[in-house]
Amino acid sequence: MAFSVCIISNVINGTLLQVIDSYRRVSDDILVGFNGLLAADVADFALQYPDIKPHLLTWKGYGPTKNELAAKAKYDWILSVDSDEIASPELQQSLAAVQFKEINTVYCLLLVHRIGTERVRYGTFGASKELKKRLYNRKAVSWDTEKVHEALTFPKQVTFETLKGILYHHTAENTADIRAKNRKYALLSAENMLEKGKKYTYSKPYLSGLNAFMKQYIFKKGFLDGRIGFLLARESALYAWWKYRFLQQLRQKRSS
Known part of the structure; x- marks a missing residue:
């Protein structure tokens, strides 16, 4: 039974081209949902890569946008990956050989982070196996409506299976790229917290930042990654600090 590959990208x-290439051998239906690009750029992409199905989507948040793209897919079984997640050769083999079961079965992939060409082995990114639930049947499973840190919603009776191989997350080329991404995600997280009535205290950004650094660098042994481990812990702390400062700014803007 075949499946579609759905990729969201801005x-x-x-x-992105490396990501697409890693799935060409396992699916004949690869969709890329573009947002924030010009229609002419998407049309040019379609001409250059006729075997890929690009769609220009209006951004509605991660979960809703992923659901919209999945609805356009040829098959009910959906492999949802990000525009920086590359399938290893072993994972490609597993995907090509997967025998789909009931529609309430969800398949998990082992995610491994890389900065540039370097694998992160410790800290939040590498200290534990991170299994991502990514291959599902759209008749039974869909994404929630969170703006960031979206997750799949499942039926009451659901089973999980893990496929062999690695989903390499090309996290960033360097820590400057991570900082740019974190600032964007911090604002989205703050917007979510505001909608949910999350309260802000003066000490929260500092305590949250310190806790994030300690968790990444000490408790999850990020120091064993050397310099990159320290830099990642620093960026994690900055993300946590930003998140609550943005919340403060949003609450002030709402009350003014």
């Missing part, structure tokens, strides 16, 4: 770059 850029056309070398990493």
